[in-house]
Every structure is written in C-alpha cells, then in structure tokens.
Amino acid sequence: MASPSAFPQDGKKRKNRVKEDTGSIVFKIVAYILLVFGLVLVVVPFFIIVSTSLQDRNVNVFAWWPEKSGWDAYELVFTSDRSNILVGFLNTMWIVVPSMLVSLFVSGLAAFAYAKLHFRAKNILYAITIATMSIPGTVLMMPSYLWYSILGWAQSPLPLIIPGCFGSAAAVFFFTQYFSGIPQSLVEAGQMDGMSFLRCYITVMIPLAVPAFVGQGILAFVGGYNDYMGPLLYLSRTDIKTLAFMLVELQSYYGAQKNSDAISCAGAVVALIPIIALYLAGHKFFVGGLTAGGVKE
Template structure:
C-alpha cells in the first residue's frame, strides 16, 4: 500500500496546465489504440463479407481488390448452400446441429439450475462435499478422457450417433451450476419462506419463484450453452463424422478441401455459419457480457 500521509496540495497553475495537456494527449492515444484494435477485430469480417460476394476468379486473384471487380454475385452462396459435393449439405448440417444442441441445452439448463437451487437455498448434509466435487470437475482437462470416452461410446454402440453429443450435456454443467448458484443466493430467503408457509414445495418454489426471478440469467446461460454446442468441433468430429450426420462446423471444415480454389464459396459458408451466433450475440450481448464477467470474478 502507498502511504497517503504526506498529502500536499500545491496550486501551481502551470503544473495543472501541463498535466492537463498531457492527459489530453494521453486520451487521444488511448482512443487511437482502442479504435485501431476495434478495426483489427472487425476487419476479418469485412474481408469475409466482401469475398463471399465476389466471383471465384475475383476472390482468388493475386491482386487483392477492395471491391468486387467483377460485380457482386451470390454464386458463392448458391454453391455453399446447394453444392452436391458437400457430404452433409450446409442446411442439413445446420438442422443437425440444432437437433443435437437444443434439447441437451434445455435439459442441461434445467438440471444445472435445479442443482444450483439446491446448493443455494436448501440445507442438506452433503451440500458442501457435493459442491466441492462438482467444482473439481471443472478442473479435469477434457483432453485426458478423449480415448477412454471413445472406448465407452464404441462399446455401447453410440459412435456414429449423436448421443455422445447429447446425453452428457443433459446432466448439466458445473460451470452453469456455479453461475446459477451465485445468482440464486442473491434471492432473498424471505420470499421463499413466505411461499413455504403457503404450502409450496421445494420444486414448486423453484418454478414459481426462482425461475421467474432469474429469467435473464437463465437465458444467458442457455444461450452460452447453445453457442458452445453450436461451435463445438472436437466431439462432432469424433462421433458424428458421417455424411448426412455432420454438424455445421464439420461440414464447413470440409469446404477448404473441396473449394480450395474458390474462396468465395468458403467465405460464403463461413458467413452463413457465423450469422446465427452473431445474431444471438447482438440481441443478448448484455446478458452475455455480464454473465461471463460474473462467472469469472468469483472464480
């Protein structure tokens, strides 16, 4: 800690002027930095959008053009969405992804938040031990169990089915329990006690009090869970890498091999794959950012 005992305020006008000038220069520097960084983040998206509307020849022209020289075309999108070369057509892969991701996200959200409610508001002897065990799971690196998990799913015949992508998530996630517990803890006990006196049971309290009071948090967690599943790469690569069953990400990944010389198609596919998560993000950014900030601070 710095010692603040020697506070001497000197009213030196020239000094104040000098520091003011310095701080203005500093401000400009900071804004310049922040703007440049924002451009660096946005620039690749500009390139993707631009390229996706170019012709194949234009997109692979060694002389990079900042505007489609052969005019705007949607041939990249047509090929990305309808090309028979793609083992799992993009739209099919998109529907596959929704089918694999939405049910476990909803179920997992429910199981996680029920558990979080138990940890936050119910008293039971094993509470602390169970909570510690759950937090410990967040520490286990997923990579260690890739081979043995594959053996398990191979043995029970789940390889080549979406079940390995769906079933584990339905049990909930430690991170979601952790986050929702923080949130539920903030809900005053007095409301719960009142409901108890009215004869509402534990699960009833969860649905009539906890859920309505924490809808934004639940939505944030649900959306984060959905985006995590939607963007996942390793597990769909391991378990549903079969033509017709592939997820959007796996299907998209194959674009580089198939359309290597026609980058306009690859970029169109990339943009199509990005749009859903970007839309969700733009509409729910506050939920997201606050949800993530809250989960990290307490960690």
Template sequence: MATITRQAQTQALAASAARSRHRLRQIVRRTATHLLLFTGSFIFFVPLIFMVSTSLKAMRQIAKFPPEWIPNPVIWLNYVDVFRYAPMHKYLVNTLIIVFPNILGAVLTSALAAYAFARLRAPGKNLLFMVLLSTMMLPAVVTMIPTYILFAQLGWVGTFKPLIIPPLAGSAFFIFLLRQFFLTIPRELEDAALIDGCSRLRIFTSIVLPLAKPALATVTIFAFMGSWNDYLGPLIYLGNKEQYTLSLGLQVFVQYHGAEWGLLMAASTMMVMPVILLFFFAQQHFVQGITLTGIKG
C-alpha cells in the same frame, strides 16, 4: 478586508484550475480508453469484414493485389452455390438437433442443480460442490477414451446420443455460474414466498428464474456457442456423412472446394453469423450476467 478578498479570489482561482486539470485528465483518460477499445475492435473486426467481402466477390477480384474490400460486382450466387455443392441444410438440421438439447440441459438442469447448491440445506453439500468443481480441472483429453469406450458399449457410437444425452445432465461450469448468481438474490424474497405457502419448485419457477434472466442468457450463449462450434465431438461419434454437423460439413467442404475462396468464405459466413447475431441480441443480458456472477477478472 482587501487582503481577505484577494485570498478568497486566489483560492477560487486555484480551485477552478484544479477542477479544469481534473476535467482535462478525465477527458484524456476517456479518449485514450476509447481509442484503445476502437483499435482492439478494429483488429478483431477486420477479418470478419474481409470474410463477408470475399464471400461476395468473383474469383478474379479475390485474386487481385492489393485486395479490394468492396465487391464489384456483388456475387450473391456464392451463397446459392454453397447449398448446391454441399447439403448445408442437412448439416444445419443435424446441428440444431444437437444444439437445442445442449441449451435445454444448460438452462434447466444446471439451473435446478445450482439452486439446490445455493439454497437447499443438505449434509455434505459443500463437499459435493467441491467434487463437482474438481471435474472442471480434468482435461477433456484424459476422459476422451474412457468415455468413447463407455458409449461404444452402450451402442451409442454412430448416433447423436453421445452429443445429446450427457449435456442434459447439466454442466459443472454452468452450475457454478448460476449458483454464484442465485447467491446474490435476497433470501427475504424466498422467505416471504414460503410464508405465503409457496413450494420450493414454485419459488424457483416464479421468483428465481425471472430474476436470473441475465445469468440464463449468459449460459444460453455459452451453451449455444459450445455446441454450435463443436468439431471434435461430432468427429469422434458421427461416422455417417448424413449425420454431419455444420462444423464437420465445413471441413468436408474445404477438402473439395478449398481453392474456391468465394464459396468457402460464403460457407464460413453462414457458420459464423448465427453466433454473432445471438450475441448482439443478448449482449446486454450477457454482460450483466458475467458481471453479477463474479466471473469477470
């Protein structure tokens, strides 16, 4: 009896030791992961902090070495001077004129096409989808000159049309991303709606789109970032300075005020902040959308 008791105690001690080792390994692994993530975040976050800090400094403090991270005094006038030296408000309006149609095309048109590829039955649908995906393999440089010639013949060069109308037709990448998400929605929901007499359009607007909020948020962020930061498109098609977007306006600002680091960093901060704020407000939907659409590695 005593031998059995000692064996039971030994097994209990061994199990307790194994659990302690497993818990210790989990703690070490979790700590190492968080340290790695913190280090990576710090590396990416330092340039942003330096940019914001420099935008609030006087030139004499910017020139100091080693650099001082805390502005003393805080010069908010740099942000005011940016608008005084360049029509940034006009550049902002021009950028928004391009951004909103891009988002509309990405969310609405791409969603309609993606739903058709995911749910509707049609001969040659898979072949057409493969052709659509193949367009993503063409480098933009290959189609740049033919596209420019086409828009020049249409009389669109020098207007916002080349930057607004094509995105309204949707994007192959966004169609692919949304199609992957729509395939995860149970068909039973749509079958029940069809039995109740709902049309495909009603199902799309009342059932599919509300369930696709994470994917739509992801598409919105991608479309916003792509059109907001686009430099090459406006550079090619917009010749009038009155039509310049923020990216082109910032480049012009660098040419005339590149040595005034406070002003330059203030203009760069105003250019970057909307993208950062959009990501922070929508990051939960963004991460969920990336995960559910199968884009993650």
C-alpha cells in the same frame, strides 16, 4: 478547468493542473488511435471473407472490392445437396438446443438445492462439483470415445446430447451465486402454500432468475454451435453434419472445379451471422455470466 482551488495563492498547483489536462488530451488521442487500430484488426478479417465470398468464380486473387461480384457461392451453399448449409444449421439446432435447455434446468435445480435447501451432504457435494471444473476437458475427449463405443453411441449424436443433459459445474456455480441473492423468504412462502420443492423451483426461482438463465443459455449455445471436436469425433462417419463441421468440409467438396475459396467464405459468413447477431442481442446477459466465474470477489 476553473474549479475553485482551496489554495488560490498557490500558482504551482494551477500549472500542474494545466499540465495534467494536456496530458490527458494526449492520452486520449493515443488511446483512440490504439482502440481504432484494434477495431480495424478485428473487423478487417470479416471484411476479407465477405469480399472473398462475393468474388467471381473464375478469379482466385484477393481483391478488397471484387470487380465482378456474384452471389454464386451463396446460391451454391444454400442449394447444394451434399452440404446444404441450412441442413447443417438445423442439425446443429436439434443437437444443441434441447440438450442445452435440459442442462439449464438441471444445473439450476442443483443450484436451487445448494442455495436454498439444507441437507447434510451439501458442502461435500458442492466441493466435488466445483472441483470437477478444474479438469482439463479436452484431454478427456479421446479416452471417452471408447466408452461411447461400448455404449453403442459412437458415430451417433448421442455423445453430444446426453452428457450435456446432466448440467455443467460452471453453470451450477453461477446459479448458486445468483440464487443466494434471492430472499429465502420467497421459498419459504412457497412451501407454506404447500408447494413441492420442484414446483417451488419452477414457479418461484426460475421466473426470478430469467437473466441468469438467458446468460448461461447463450453461453452454452455458443459453445455447442461452435463445437468442432465433438462432431469431428462422433459424426464424421455419419450423414449428420453440424454447421461448424460442414464449414471445414465445404471446400473439399468443390475443391477442383469451382472457386472453392468463395464457397468456403460464403459458408463462414452464413454461419457467423446468427451467432454474432445472438451475441449482440444478448451481450448484457452473456458478459455477466462469463465474468462471474472468474473474478475473485
């Protein structure tokens, strides 16, 4: 590096610089070795389920490259009557997506009020909303079962749909931050035109905050798509099986007769493809939504 030194006569400084350069090359080599090692650790398990899923049904020993590969397992997973993965996928969709959309709308509406309207109870309501985030949710799952069974919702998808429709505190927190960055004057202009508050939220705020909505939407979708405990509690005795729940059951259906490992791996591969594709497509929005909640500004 021949950058002109301020002290050309200072040979010691030069030497240091050379040393630093070799140091950074060594650092880079070590860094790449570690990163590639990490990458291998992340990728190999995926490779393993793919190759297991293509395994011949009479083989039960793992091979990195299955000798006789067949698509039997996939065929079965897609055509079976009892646990058709397409049915599981559709079930997941209608349970997760509408609730998620309503949730986004409601969370955004609350955030709109916090960021742009003034009303007396604002600070106290906001403090309560944020405080609800610190309650460990999993602990509440079992005690809630009784309430849903009193409502007559146990063993129906309602407990997975309705509570979500009221928005989530984490999303309110995120949207409030996001909306605070949108100029108040836009809202005021809307009100000058005689827009109602709801109309103003829909026609002014939402279009300006599309990335925020996409990000929170993907987050909520991933959570719902992967949810296992909810369907286990509320749908295990119904015919409505969500994808994540079905994956676990797949193997037990075919346990004895066929190569059940290939079948459950095929199911896992099919279930993973949409969510990984969604993540890769939307990771920019996704990542912003995740880190906003945790980094202390």
